[in-house]
Amino acid sequence: MAGITGKDVVLTNYADRLALEAPKGRSLTQDALRRLAHNKAAVASIFILVGIVLFAFLGPYFLPWSYEEIDWTAIRKPPDFEKGHFFGTDGNGRDMLARTMQGTQMSLIVAAVATLVSVIIGITYGAVAGYLGGRIDAIMMRFVDIMYALPYILFVIILVVIFGRNPVLLFVGIGCLEWLTMARIVRGQTLSLKEREFIEAARAGGARSRTIISRHIVPNLTGPVVIYATLTVPEIIITESFLSYLGLGVQEPQTSLGTLISAGAPVVESMPWMLLTPAAVLVTMLLCLTYLGDGLRDALDPKDR
């Protein structure tokens, strides 16, 4: 019963408002992001990376030439602003800027797909092996060792044979190979995490293995996984460039940064613009990703706390 003063109602409202206004706790992730915001190199890298992504995905809409269009009047020409070839043309008369944008797009998609695949497989595999331990762990990790020992270029060739020349499927395949290191890192982290008392407390609370892995182990892996993923992206871009260089990657008329660089490298003396444009984008992108990965490592490293 509310008293004559209606005090209860007032208090309840007040309590409700307090509950609503209660600050959401700051998670470890938010802490880390704040630290990251103080790292100038990392913040600059984020801005440049966003710029590159916009450049690759929105840029083509503002260009007079598409990446596969041949301008018969301008073959192997240096930059020409009147015709709209801002970075010159290649040996077939295609606009270098448009091709660089398309190549960047392709490299970014490839990196994202392959990293995602490798992160998903790596976390699942590593966390399960690490948590279950014992014989299962030994068998699972020996399998990883065997995979490590086999030359991955062999797998790539097999994958190309199976999937044909579909770039996305090919890079899902590369992701399926890249997970090995991720699995090892995750397993190592899991081994140390599972000795922590909160895991024991969760077991004492009756949580099942599946719940413990998904709720208590994986969220605590965020730090190392994010760091490693950021560092995997440049690695995969380089792998892609290497495969394209060998003719196993992206096929004409589509292109990627690696293909463009391999086409530009032999003619660097006569047509430097063919190498400089894609190389500049690639180098900037890799540097930024590495700085970002570095910044994230500093921000997420539990030892700093």
Add this chain to the structure above:
Amino acid sequence: MTNVLSVEDLEVTFALHESEVRAVNDLSFTLRQGETLAVVGESGSGKSQAFLAIMGLLAQNGRATGRALLGDVDLLNMPAGRLDAYRGRDIAMIFQDPMTSLNPSLRVRTQLSEVLVRHQGIEQEQATREAVAMLERVGIPEPAKRANAYPHELSGGMRQRVMIAMALLCKPKILIADEPTTALDVTVQAQMLDLFKNLTRDFGTALVMITHDLGVVAGLADRMMVMYGGRAVEKGTVDQLFYKPRHPYTLGLLHSTPHVAVRAKRLDPIQGLPPSLERLPTGCAFHPRCAFRFERCFAERPPLLDAGDGRLKACWYEGPLDYEEVA
């Protein structure tokens, strides 16, 4: 009063590289509904391992034999998958260090409601509401706000309260607290003990308090079990053991505890070190440190026998334990 837990012939062994170590040796005891049992002993006396074994939380190289009957289910001889259904629901455990017992990457309410969703199958939203109510119950101010916090934003005492709330959410029949106050400030310790007392009384939960701090035992427990070298050496009510200890080790423990009322000249610790479990002394494991030992103690291990008034002791010495005269 009915027994909620009866443990019979519990043995815990750990396989080392070449040998085996027995951490707990034929330990038997019963826990009655709603009572508080204190398990006291030095480090390495097997007190923690005995209860970890009952919870099925032994390290991988550990093995437990015997029986631990919770009602009519045997917790020790049960596949791990089925044990999960009882842990947290009927028997809960609180660990020594609240700093590390909470998952740092989940909000408090998430961790609390998880237990309810798991064991009582209620909706997430309802579970969160119950979790907040329980936080209030364990004396956390502004529970709605704290529930949104992450563990690192709470103080040690607050985190231990969260642990207690988590353990009591499903109103378990048995709560095992493994040195729950060791990592806390003295002032907070007292609050925690009050909390344990009130909550276990309100919920009718039987409490097992594992500790080496006799001050904790005095205010809280009904019965007491003293362990040494992996065996129970004396059992009885707290009053019996405090005022008339019948085992030299219990006496030694009492003498090494500071007390405000007794202005002792010096504290009188038990001489020597606890024995290594790998090489327990022959006969009574306590004899190298015992002031009352005689020939029989070297040769034969005393069994845990009735010593009158419903108490048990494992000691050959039958005379009065008058410390000053002998020492």
